[in-house]
Amino acid sequence: MDRNTFTGLFLIMIIIFGSFWLFKPSDAQLKKEAELQAQLKQGKKQGSNKIVKLDTAKLAPKTVDSAALKAPFGSTLEGIEKLVTVENKDLRIKLSTRGGRIYSVELKQFKTADNKPLILFDGDANKFGFNFAAGVANVNTNDHYFTPSAEGLQVAGQDSSSITMRLSYSPTQYIDYIYSLKGEGYKVGFVIKATGLDNVIANTSSLTLNWESSLHRLEKSMQLDRQYSMIQYYDTNNDFDYFGDTKDDIKDIADKKLQWVSFKQHFFSSVLLSKDGFSKSSLSVATDTSNHADIKQLKANLTVARNSNGTYPFEFYFSPNRYSLLASEGHGFEKQINLGWGPLKYINRVAVIPVFNVLTKFNWNYGLIILALTIILKLVLSPLTYKSYLSMAKMRVLKPEMDEIKAKVGDDNPTLLQQEYLKLYKKAGVNPLGGCLPLVLQMPIVIAFFRFFPGLFELRGQSFLWMHDLSTYDSFITFGFNIPFLGDHLSLMCVLMTISTLIYTYFNNQISGVSGQMKYIGYITPIIFLGALNGYPAGLNYYYFLANMFTFLQQYIIRLMVDDKKIHSQIQENKKKPEDKKKKSGFATRMEEMMRQQQQAQTGAKKGK
Structure with missing residues (x-):
């Protein structure tokens, strides 16, 4: 990592932060977004607050077998499907007279990805009905026509609307579906009440x-x-x-x-x-x-x-x-x-979500919020990053001596080679896993973010730079057909993330002094991530990209703080210490014992021959 390398990384950082400034939303866009947020906070509504109305006929009358008409509730098998609309600031609910069910649900404050009204479900593919025995007939309320009560077509009270859909057996015997909706919110009250039907329905207890x-x-x-x-x-x-x-x-x-x-x-x-x-x-x-x-x-x-x-009381939440x-x-x-399993769930719930909620109060663009979240995370993990870098620097300083041992022992006796390596580590006071353990400790947090961003509703529809929606992929190339491993598109932010990971792997290999096959294994993982994350949200790939860039910056700063000559001098001092004064880890003890047993096994096998 010479001066030219660091100069290049510094220029990359300037370009990134410069793009934040160049692509930041205009004053008009910020004003428009602020007005929309103000409208939502003040409870302003689209159209009327509480509407209950009867729409025109939806379907023509249905032909029913004459025998069915004579069965209990048979007269309600014929009718014309009509829709009753109940809505508030947030929901538009359509009830069907056929089945008395919720026919469709629209969330008025949101749109689909192609900017159409966001309707969760509608049509005959959706059912909501009760099955019960009445005499010798089996009744499914989905097939019967309900009647909206006259008083239900009026706004009931100041704070809520209600509508009663009635399935009649006789003027004094009926089933009521009572729907209620407050002026705002996503809850729909739903109560079923059967009147005078104990001798008609075989079992009204359930x-x-x-x-x-x-x-x-x-x-x-x-x-x-x-x-x-x-x-x-x-x-x-x-x-x-x-x-x-x-x-x-x-x-x-x-x-x-x-x-x-x-x-x-x-x-x-x-x-x-x-x-x-x-x-x-x-x-x-x-x-x-x-x-x-x-x-x-x-x-x-x-x-x-x-x-x-x-009664049978329920509540719907859409x-x-x-x-x-x-x-x-x-x-x-x-x-x-889904915030993840085990410790991942608690990391997201206890740490990530509270910090994210605090950042959202600044009313920044969500791209800047992810940037701030990344900076905070990197600062929190900086002690672990420092320890990892320091351990890798020690291994790099030891590499010439390890190469000498390898040349002396040869490649044909890996057990003996590992024993000699362990002796060197012991004399030098170096833990070979010192660079891995801090990275392992960071992995739960990295995986926690993998769960956090894809399910983060706040990113839906939020744009940043060229990314129109941080909750989905940013396809800058669409193939028009599926390619194995990639899909039908290529995500620009995923490509940038992959490139930054490859660069990070290269410099990490230079720091740690990795050689041989291990040197190339690290390059395979980013390529796998390219295919795995190409269809994932741009916000997630953007976070991983930022994490890589800040790791470059951290390593540059740590590089200025770590002196290889000083490390080498310390290692030489450790070698001069008496054997009994050197701290011996449990890991090193177990490794030595395992190597000794393997060496004995190999020696015994040779004697047997």
């Missing part, structure tokens, strides 16, 4: 709910959209679990009561919560890869018991997967965001 949804593609990356879409659930013992993210699957749960079930997508979720819990659950996830409009098909059959009031928002709703909803 009902079986059939909920099916075909999730629309909302994001740019179909791969990530499917990867992060799954069924999640949370039981009454506060245990969380999920399945269906990596493969199609079916799961039956009868040994515990679920509090809520979530049809989760990458950045949005549909959650159904039962206040009394689901006693039995059968869940399934399927993927139709030929369907490019929808990403997955999710199903849930849920058994729920009637409460003491004679919301963005923003950690702070989900945590504020309670019920363990924030667990829907």
Whole structure:
């Protein structure tokens, strides 16, 4: 790492920080974004705050067999499907008179990746109905027509809207679906109430709910959209679990009561919560890869018991997967965001998220927030980086002596060669793993960020430099066809990250003095990362790129602080110390014993011959 090398790295840093200034948002863009944030904070709305209206007919009457019309609830098998719209500042809910179900859900404050209204689901591929026996007939409410109550078409109160969808058996016997929606927020109240049907329905103490949804593609990356879409659930013992993210699957749960079930997508979720819990659950996830409009098909059959009031109370949550928002709703909803397993989860929850939340309060561009987060992380880890560099410098100073030992012993006796190396390490007072251990300690944090950025809702739709959306890949070349290992595009930030990693590997090899095959193994990993991360969010690759650049800067500063001649002198002083005064690590002791046993085994084998 001579003067020209450091000059080049310094110029690269100038170019990077210069690009931040050149590509920073204009005053007009900042003003527009500030106005939008102010509108959201002040609760300003698009259109009316609380709207309940009856739309025009959706479908023509359905022909029904005459025998079915004579069965219980048979008269409600015929009708015309109409849509009732209920909306607030955040949601636009359409209810269908056929099935009385939620026909579609639109999140009004957000758009899809192609700038269309963000509709979580709609159409006949989605079902929500109850199965029960009435006389000799099996009734599925999905197939029956409900009637919106007259009073339900009016705004109910100042703070909320409500609508009642009624399935009638007779004028005094009916099932009501009561939906309620406050002026803002993502919660939809839902209560089922059966009146006068105890002698009609075989068992009103519990009902079986059939909920099916075909999730629309909302994001740019179909791969990530499917990867992060799954069924999640949370039981009454506060245990969380999920399945269906990596493969199609079916799961039956009868040994515990679920509090809520979530049809989760990458950045949005549909959650159904039962206040009394689901006693039995059968869940399934399927993927139709030929369907490019929808990403997955999710199903849930849920058994729920009637409460003491004679009703079945539920709550729907149709919301963005923003950690702070989900945590504020309670019920363990924030667990829907995968922060990693084991210690990774706690690193993100206890350290990364609080720091990120503090940085967002400055109202910076998210590209600058990631930059600040990287600087903070590098400062925190700088002691470990220093120890790693110092250890590698010691190994580099020892390399000439190691080469002499190798020339003397030869390559045909690796066990003896390692023994001689260990003797040298012991005399010099050098730990051969000293450069690796600090890097190993940093790995959980690096992996934690790998989980943090792809699920970070705040990056969705946020632009920085040439990257139009930090939550997805920044394709500067689109092939129009799939290439094995890469996909159908090439991400510019991923390419820059890979180049910086290759450069970092080269300089790291110079520092550590690595030679032979190990010298080239380090170059394979960045190439693998190019294919693995090419479809991942630009924000993640941007972070890894910045981490590499700041590592270059750290190593330059540490290089000025570390004197190879001083290290060499210290090693020579260590060699002169008496054997019993030298600190011997447990690792070195175990390595010596292992080498001694291997040498004895080899000697015994030669004598046997």
